[in-house]
Amino acid sequence: MVTGGASPLVVLLAAAAAVLVVLPVSPASALPAGLPDIKPPFPNPWSAFKKLSGCHFGDERRGLAKLKDYLWHFGYIPEASSSGRFNDLFDADMELAIKTYQSNFGLRVTGELDVATVTQMMAPRCGVADVVNGTSTMGNSSAVGLRGRGLFSYFSGSPMWSKKTLKYAIATSETSIDMATLSLVFARAFARWSAATMFSFTETAPDADADITIGFHAGDHGDGSAFDGPLGTLAHAFSPTDGRLHLDATETWVADGDVTLASSADAFDLESVAVHEIGHILGLDHSSLPDSIMYPTIAPRTMKVNLAADDVQGIQSLYEGNPNLEGAMPPTTSSRVMDMAAAVALSRPRYGLVGAAAAAVGLALAL
Ligand SMILES: [Zn+2]
Ligand SMILES: [Zn+2]
Secondary structure, eight states: OOSOOOOHHHHHHHHHTOSOSEEEOOOGGGSOSOOOOOOOSSOOTTGGGGGGTTOOTTOBOTTHHHHHHHHHHTTSSOOOOTTSSOOSBOOHHHHHHHHHHHHHTTOOOOSSOOHHHHHHHTSOEESSOSEETTEEOSOOGGGTTSTTOOOOEEOTTOOOOSOSEEEEEEOOSSOSSOHHHHHHHHHHHHHHHHTTBSOEEEEEOTTSOOSEEEEEEOSOOSSSOOOOSSSSEEEEEOOTTOOEEEEETTSEEEOSSOGGGOSSTTEEEHHHHHHHHHHHHHTEEOOSOTTSTTOSBOOTTOOOOSOOHHHHHHHHHHSOBOTTSOSSOOHHHHHHHHHHHHHHHOOOOSSOEEEOOOHHHHHHHHO
């Protein structure tokens, strides 16, 4: 569900311009027809999981240790025992972890590494764990479709902000996206949440007394959650009242323009990911509802900036709601009201440039 609908033609164009900093966006229809499908420009750090399709309890297969590391990172299994390294044995802990994962993502709960599960695990996603202290925090996906049953979740202990005015700073040196564009993107992203709550967000200088600090980083950046290069983990943020929001500088971010028309098959909409991470900053954890902002994965070339009813219900259960929005709304109303809120906040150009922190350039800046 997250591989996206990348046209082979656009994929080819992306490969032809594998390293790009600023590239004009062209409509796909302007490209020649009949070209072969080729791979995206960046390898997926989790692509090796594909070879593990079909594995089940009792199997011993090279690569399962890496998958255990993935499951540990996202909270599904405890840290490796005394040796400090995972082994390649598909044990009972792993089976249980996969069942929880499948439940969280609305997959058939088999406890086996079937194709659907492996495909979901390879999807680009947020680096924040889905499970905290051994308890699934994503709600019960079997409840999807039950009216009124929220699938949102909070961090352990439901930490939250005690003040309504929060200052954020964009402190970054590892992206080629200019500061004016970043300011606009984050103003729009914060406006999504202020429309549903009584929060007001104001940008401040990085050295000032900011509650929230936004940064682009590559690889290990000192908080124990190293980024992994293009694809894989895209961003992460900390629960209240930490305020750190980090984006992987090596992703191909589209900050200005229509991501669905991006030249790169691996382009991600910065605003969409920012809206998700701000949800974490405010205290929401992941949701099992695929349409929600707080769902952990996002496909490349996808625009997803509207709060779903699940997101609104989640944030309004934690904080006082904005009286201009009435409670947890049905998705159609939610989208309409959120669209209006965002339209009022700032306008967004339909066409523009791809401000891409492309791999080579991003890393060069980082080193
Ligand atoms: Zn997340
Ligand atoms: Zn970080």
